[in-house]
Amino acid sequence: MNTRPAFLRLVSALGLVAAFAGGPVFAAGEEVVMYKDPNCGCCGKWAEHMRASGFAVKEVRSTAMSAVKRDAGVPQALASCHTAKIGGYVVEGHVPAADVRRLLAEKPKVAGIAAPGMPAGSPGMEGAYPSERYEVVSFDADGKHRPFASH
DSSP, X not given: OOOHHHHHHHHHHHHHHHHHTTOHHHXXXXXXXXXXXXXXXXXXXXXXXXXXXXXXXXEEEXXXXXXXXXXXXXXXXXXXXXXXXXXXXXXXXXXXXXXHHHHHHHOOSSSEEEEOSXXXXXXXXXXXXXXXXXXXXXXXXXXXXXXXEEO
């Protein structure tokens, strides 16, 4: 009895379910490369948030984060603790995975998106303190920025 066709149909069906659920299939092929200071704990928590949302995340430790941000084109006013790259975009700071998905789906003509500072309650910055309202902004190569999402 040849079970290969049935197995392939099952694998295909599971892949479709995962894709519609926003699971790992959505992010397949799009690895997040996140640069972080080796002494920062919240960056790892953001990476966990992204992994839980289906993204593959490679964490790169760097003691030269100012240079990483400068080379990535992150405007100084939008800086946060970590800098990530995915799909040709820069993602600065504690940006929710849903905003990264939207960025990748819409493909706007921007250099990236950022959650400036380290907003309390943002992914990786959860804690016993109250959550802050914060904005994720898009920015272009000239450093001009505008609202992208509000949280």
